[in-house]
Amino acid sequence: MLEIKIGNLFLKNPFMPASGTFGSGLEYEDFGDLSELGAVVTKGVSLKPKVGNKPPRIYELPSGMLNSIGLENVGIDKFTDILNQLKAYKTNIVVNFFGNSFEEYIEVSKILDEHNVVSCLEMNISCPNIKEGGICFGTDPHVIYSLVRNVKKVTKKDLWVKLTPNTGNIVSIAKAAENAGASAIVIANTYTGMKVDIETQKPALGNIFGGYSGPAIKPITLYHVFCCVREVNIPIIASGGIFNIEDVLEYLIVGAKAVQVGTANFTNPCILWDLIKDLKDYLIKKNLNIYDLIGSIKL
Amino acid sequence: MLEIKIGNLFLKNPFMPASGTFGSGLEYEDFGDLSELGAVVTKGVSLKPKVGNKPPRIYELPSGMLNSIGLENVGIDKFTDILNQLKAYKTNIVVNFFGNSFEEYIEVSKILDEHNVVSCLEMNISCPNIKEGGICFGTDPHVIYSLVRNVKKVTKKDLWVKLTPNTGNIVSIAKAAENAGASAIVIANTYTGMKVDIETQKPALGNIFGGYSGPAIKPITLYHVFCCVREVNIPIIASGGIFNIEDVLEYLIVGAKAVQVGTANFTNPCILWDLIKDLKDYLIKKNLNIYDLIGSIKL
Amino acid sequence: MIESRKSLFEGIIIGRKKLSDNIYHVEIELNKEFSSYKYGNFVMLHLKEESRPLLPRPFSIFKAKERVLELIFKVVGLATNLLATRPLPYSVKLWGPLGNSFPDKKDMFCIAGGLGLVPLYESIIKGRYKKVFVGFKNKDEVYFLRSLLDKGALISTDDGSYGEKGFITEFFYQCIINEKDKVTVVACGPRGFLKRLWEIEREVKNIEIYGSFETHMACGFGVCLGCAIETPKGMVKVCSDGPVFKLKDIFGE
Amino acid sequence: MIESRKSLFEGIIIGRKKLSDNIYHVEIELNKEFSSYKYGNFVMLHLKEESRPLLPRPFSIFKAKERVLELIFKVVGLATNLLATRPLPYSVKLWGPLGNSFPDKKDMFCIAGGLGLVPLYESIIKGRYKKVFVGFKNKDEVYFLRSLLDKGALISTDDGSYGEKGFITEFFYQCIINEKDKVTVVACGPRGFLKRLWEIEREVKNIEIYGSFETHMACGFGVCLGCAIETPKGMVKVCSDGPVFKLKDIFGE
């Protein structure tokens, strides 16, 4: 009833964590069976280890949070050990990755392509926290087209492209990614924001600014999803402020085929499992199939 | 202690309402003396009357609101009568205006230029609620440059340009406006967002999407202000999620010279007067002048 | 010039009474006297102690005397839930009186459905109407019963659990079709109720019905343009053109 | 594999006692038994009934037995304010036990500043330490006094309003400089307090101090990377590499 297909991937249900909020997935073993999730999306990995940004790295706001983790990660080599541990789970393993250059993106893709446990690559072209990284790529459709095309050349696996919302032309970027061979578009990463501590007159984050996530961003990301669904033909996966079943339904109704839960994992580590149940209950109550819901918006 | 100068305008204090949330100003007469405000910014006016968008036009969200008023206004002719009533107040009268075409922008500017009571024009190139209007203009630096330049040719008054945040290149747009002769930049209008009613599966707004305002948007707009202050030399006026003195201080610290209060007028119609007092008290307590605060961020 | 009479109040809810299942009556002590108001006026009330809801909510003035304002509300969502449950005393901000008011003519009829009674109650008690019709869903919702009966009101419940059984609009209809003179009617209740009255108005030629309308509001006094509703004659602002309108102006001739 | 022992609990705060001016003790009834934990472990607590704060908050485990968890907290901001004031019973979500723990060696010394007492208290009462030092700001903050005295703890207040007058770190210093043997010290308190202990450690060669550190957290178990702090050896995650660290690992050799 909850099964969906995204590109060549079959998902038990449309639920998966958003990269960077669920570790490698293994950290959540104590909270639920990873095999029950539609997919596990791992924390962004790059060719070489990255130490990340200067603390403080998180700041809480009335309806969201800022983070400036800076894509800290152990690098693709060490990450491979973790990947092996994920073999035990019967779900799709989606690896979120990024590079500081075209070459790095391609290098990482090559390495991931060789790992059986990896079901799909999720390319992050959107993290606003690193200057060399995604952001310069993320807002130019031509660059995205060529990046996606070149990555597709080195991997037979499905490639999802995760977009930044910090642009006025998200639809063109989504189209560029589609034309270049992406299997799905993830909309969207965090919004660049900042907070000033009025006592010290210093930015609250060590990195000055960070990525804004949580309930506050949902109305904007929902609109982006709505716009892209109308213009691209590959599946859209929504990410932004999903905290409860109502949020999930809204995204599905505007046309998202699956959803990623990010910040909400911090308020309830079992939320993904709770939402699976909530959606199932909802569909049963309404006597619907999930495909009856997707894109059912009445205009 | 609170006086500031923006272009050729002297403001008693850095506080003014954001256009569209304060009517013509006259509606707030019962709540406070308009002469005590740094400026009054009137509801957006266009050459011809505009009926605005289909209801429902507002929707409340956990940390903000969506509106799709659609720039409803009585048109410049009738508006002139209201302007005359504002003569009685000893404050700057800033008239927010927009057009559906280059010609309309220029036509309205000409008419406003002839009115003594008008201290300054605020050009709205940013409203996401009308398709013909601002939005197409608002995201292209070249178009903005030429629009501002042409408007400046027909008015000797100060011209403020109010930007849309729904773009990845707000800094370039601010620079274009500066180069074309704007006296100040207002950052920013609302973020395009939407809400779906899961019961009816219909958009909550008659217009499908609307402008998102309120506390939720502050971290993003604060970041935009921070970025623009570093790149342009004319004053920046901040607008986005200002609800209390801490919000005001944050914007001033990152470098805004004045602030516009929007949605908060709906939660407390006396908020502008309350904030003037709060800022005065704060400066006295800290033994500071307002210029000690502006741009005082420690990086 | 705009009529200058509204003002901002700091209020403290000092009393709260449950009238029925989910209907409450509250007494709000104000920081200054509430100026004169008219039947049909409302206030905007903001729950300043809470981070949600962000926006204020409109409530009809039930009674206001000196420094005490009384409201009656039904629990339907976020704000009304908090108003019904937060420990007292509880601070709020409010502004008013807002909006227009019901007409004041001779020999008017009055008809209220459910909570629609709130803005009309005081004028009923003062004997302003020739005839009074009040409808409720069921017995549990019937409040202030005795005083209504004293005024000779006809009371019905949808399920017959109190008074006559059936929709009050139909009892009103039965009565009005026999009227010879032109009658002005003031009405307040849910949209469906007002719509039905409009149908009756179109059928029974010699009446003119004024109804009070509801919609979501942000400011309450004409500045946000958020409360606009579509009518055959164009957009109207419920808060400042209304909330009281001729039914024909809203639903059509 | 990650050590598998943490779990999610639904909790109901059933008891709340004010220990001093702004310090509270709460008893939380859990929906299942709390598994074994170690001194220094903490839980993440989320106020699921509130729309703010969004994120959970870390609190040291004061005591946990069967289905009851006890915490002690100081009111400093949004979450702790609500925890101190919301009517009981009050539902929360929490997960744990999280983090590493204090070392368990022979003849350890223990030093706590203010709320730093919380994770150490039970082990003090169990007589785990050779010597115990506890410092408070003033008399009002002194809680669980009798049991500490029973254990022969040296107590000081900054203002001398109870026990010795002065910073507890200095009494500790006086004592430790006379120690001949190598001593392991466990410490918990504010950052300034830990920093001072580190200075003492550098001066008095034969001691090794472990301190429990605080920072803002989002997840509590190593996935968000938000709690990282800089050390001479690079970044560490307070929640999963700590919260207990050798002082030298944080402040330098």
Ligand SMILES: Cc1cc2nc3c(=O)[nH]c(=O)nc-3n(C[C@H](O)[C@H](O)[C@H](O)COP(=O)(O)OP(=O)(O)OC[C@H]3O[C@@H](n4cnc5c(N)ncnc54)[C@H](O)[C@@H]3O)c2cc1C
């Ligand atoms: C002039 C006037 C006078 C009134 N007088 C009274 C009175 O005396 N007593 C009384 O009880 N009520 C009165 N009301 C109605 C009252 O204002 C509402 O019941 C109240 O605002 C509900 O607030 P809430 O936060 O409890 O509910 P909400 O949380 O706002 O929800 C109420 C319902 O509306 C839906 N909703 C919320 N926002 C929107 C939106 N923007 N568009 C469409 N649907 C939405 C919700 O889904 C829910 O079903 C009056 C309204 C007006 C306009």
Ligand SMILES: Cc1cc2nc3c(=O)[nH]c(=O)nc-3n(C[C@H](O)[C@H](O)[C@H](O)COP(=O)(O)OP(=O)(O)OC[C@H]3O[C@@H](n4cnc5c(N)ncnc54)[C@H](O)[C@@H]3O)c2cc1C
């Ligand atoms: C392992 C561990 C164990 C702990 N054990 C206990 C315990 O047993 N008892 C106890 O009372 N406390 C304990 N704490 C501290 C406790 O977590 C905090 O006091 C609590 O989170 C405060 O929450 P609040 O919402 O009340 O305060 P907040 O509203 O979060 O504010 C607290 C202060 O921090 C500032 N602040 C908020 N966010 C940030 C940020 N991101 N960066 C910098 N400054 C910020 C605020 O301005 C304010 O001054 C522990 C902390 C840790 C890490």
Ligand SMILES: Cc1cc2nc3c(=O)[nH]c(=O)nc-3n(C[C@H](O)[C@H](O)[C@H](O)COP(=O)(O)O)c2cc1C
């Ligand atoms: C702490 C944190 C770390 C994140 N790390 C990554 C990352 O490594 N790669 C990535 O593509 N997105 C990352 N994100 C973005 C999330 O995956 C998600 O897209 C975003 O937070 C919006 O969803 P939310 O509102 O549900 O959190 C991170 C977000 C947070 C809060």
Ligand SMILES: Cc1cc2nc3c(=O)[nH]c(=O)nc-3n(C[C@H](O)[C@H](O)[C@H](O)COP(=O)(O)O)c2cc1C
């Ligand atoms: C109901 C409403 C109407 C608005 N109308 C206008 C307008 O006519 N012209 C304009 O430039 N901005 C308009 N805005 C945008 C505000 O002026 C302001 O820039 C924006 O709401 C962000 O500030 P805030 O978060 O303080 O509300 C409107 C906003 C709201 C909420």
Ligand code: FES
């Ligand atoms: S509620 Fe703002 S105009 Fe009516």
Ligand code: FES
């Ligand atoms: S709190 Fe998330 S990694 Fe430490």
